[in-house]
Amino acid sequence: MDGPKSDKPWWWTGLKFECLGCGRCCRGEPGAIWFTEEEERMLAARIASNLEEFRRRYVTGRYGRPSIVEKANGECRLLDGATGRCTVYGLRPLQCRLFPFWPSLLASPRAWMEESRRCPGMNQGKEHSGEEIAALL
Incomplete structure (x- = not known):
């Protein structure tokens, strides 16, 4: 006889995670790095002279939505390859923060x-x- 089934997800008892700053999550196979309009405005103000320049230099389309451009090697365009750190860490999109x-x-x-x-x-x-x-x- 099976015991009662839990209605909680498998991870409900908790999971361990601590960012070590290695940058591996910002490298590798191509993907999408989505952002909101507000995140786009904040990023543009930080790293470009205006929104149009930001879009030209840092934005592409992925799956019908705007996404941060990746370098030819699969790294996020906002990753400093030498340090393995995000150049806009404090402003990184929610997708990255999660x-x-x-x-x-x-x-x-x-x-x-x-x-x-x-x-x-x-x-x-x-x-x-x-x-x-x-x-x-």
Whole structure:
């Protein structure tokens, strides 16, 4: 006889993550780095002379939405390749700030573990409660 099933997601008991600043999440296979209109305005004010210049130099389209351009090697255009650090860390888009607590990585323990092979901060450091993770989602 099986025990009662929990209506909570598998990660509800908590997950460990602490960013080590390695920049691996900003490199690799092509993807999308989406941002909101407000994030775009703030980024443009910080790294370009105006919104049009920002769009010309830093924005492309991915899956029907604007996305930060990636370099030919797959790195985010906003990543300093020498230091492995984001050049706009304090203004990085919400998508970046939420990593690794993305729905795709929380979909299953397997998805989380696969990504943790790439990200040394996953399963290390601070314990994030299920309530905290749910609030991020």
